[in-house]
Amino acid sequence: xxxxxxxxxxLCMIAALTMTSCLSDDDDDSGLTREExxxxxxxxxxxxxxxxxYYDSIFTSKPSKVxxxxxxxxxxxxxxxxxxxxxxxxxxxxVQDATAKACLENAPAQILxxxxxxxxxxxxxxHIQPQKLTFSTTADGTPHTITLAFYTGxxxxxxxxxxxxxxxxxxxxxxxxxxxxxxxxxxxxANGLALPFYFNAK
Numbered sequence: 001x002x003x004x005x006x007x008x009x010x011l012c013m014i015a016a017l018t019m020t021s022c023l024s025d026d027d028d029d030s031g032l033t034r035e036e037x038x039x040x041x042x043x044x045x046x047x048x049x050x051x052x053x054y055y056d057s058i059f060t061s062k063p064s065k066v067x068x069x070x071x072x073x074x075x076x077x078x079x080x081x082x083x084x085x086x087x088x089x090x091x092x093x094x095v096q097d098a099t100a101k102a103c104l105e106n107a108p109a110q111i112l113x114x115x116x117x118x119x120x121x122x123x124x125x126x127h128i129q130p131q132k133l134t135f136s137t138t139a140d141g142t143p144h145t146i147t148l149a150f151y152t153g154x155x156x157x158x159x160x161x162x163x164x165x166x167x168x169x170x171x172x173x174x175x176x177x178x179x180x181x182x183x184x185x186x187x188x189x190a191n192g193l194a195l196p197f198y199f200n201a202k
Contacts, residue, residue: 030117030118030119031119031120032118032119032120032121036118036121037078037117037118038078039121040118040120040121040124040126041075041077041078041118043124043161044075044124044159044161044166045075045078046074046075047072047073047074048072048073048074048075048166048201049070049071049072049201050070050071050072050073050166050199050200050201050202051068051069051070051071051199051200051201052068052069052070052071052083052085052086052087052197052198052199053065053067053068053197053198053199053200054066054067054068054090054091054195054197055195055196055197055198056094056193056195057193057194057195057196063196066090066093067087067089067090069085069087069109070085071083071084071085071086071199072084072085073166073168073199073201075116078116078118079115079116079117080113080114080115080116081114081116081128081159081168082111082112082113082114083111083112083113083114083168083170083199084109084111085109086109086110086111086112086133086197087109087110088104088107088109088110088135088146088148089104089105089107091104091148091172091175091189091195092104092105094175094189094190094193094195095175095188095189095190096188096190097177097188098139099139099144099177100139100146100175100177100188102138102139102140103137103138103139103144103146103177104137104146104175106137106138106139107135107137107146110133110135112130112131112133112170113130113131114128114129114130114131114157114170115128115129115131116128116129116159117129123160123161123162124160124161124162125158125159125160125161126158126159127152127153127154127157127158128152128153128157128158128159128168128169128170129152129153129157130150130152130157130170132147132148132149132150132180132182133147133148133150134146134147134148134180144177144178145177145178145180146175146176146177147174147175147176147179147180147182147185148172148174148175148176149172149173149174149175149176149182149187150170150171150172150173151171151172151173151194156169156171156194157169157170157171164202165200165201165202166199166200166201166202167198167199167200168198168199168200169196169197169198169199170196170197170199171194171195171196171197172189172194172195172196172197173187173189173194174187174189175187175188175189176188
């Protein structure tokens with residue numbers, strides 16, 4: 001079976017479309033009417049099972065694959081999508097702080113909630129705004145919290161549904177230890193990294 005980069009698939013589908021850079025409740029920002037947005041949502045509504053693939057960087061034409069796990073996403077409403085089995089262990093590879101690395105390695109898979117905004121019908125395209133993810137974990141028996149912060153909207157976090165193929169890209173931008181309010185906190189993700197996660201379902 002021919003292997004195609006999900007990032008390439010998404011970029012090719014979206015390249016000719018007019019983009020907006022942030023989420024808004026205003027129809028003018030999406031390019032679709034409320035009715036069209038709902039039609040777009042109905043094409044992806046419900047649960048989809050597939051693979052969540054972890055890569056090492058969004059800033060290269062040939063990113064290296066780090067991990068791949070079975071996962072599922074559920075479009076709960078026309079403005080929300082939830083990612084299940086979001087495994088955070090693989091992120092530890094890109095964190096140099098020993099405590100944060102151990103916390104990530106010891107943490108169970110998480111549930112990632114995101115907002116969506118549909119802005120295209122052919123193909124169906126939508127911005128993704130992942131919510132900040134904070135979870136409890138341990139390092140050497142000591143309890144800690146890890147907070148993950150994500151980039152939002154195209155060209156970082158977005159999705160495409162074309163035919164029977166659904167692709168989502170979510171980009172991690174920050175890892176914070178025991179600091180839920182990320183403003184002013186120390187980002188422990190290796191300097192300059194933006195880690196993409198690609199979900200693909202057919």
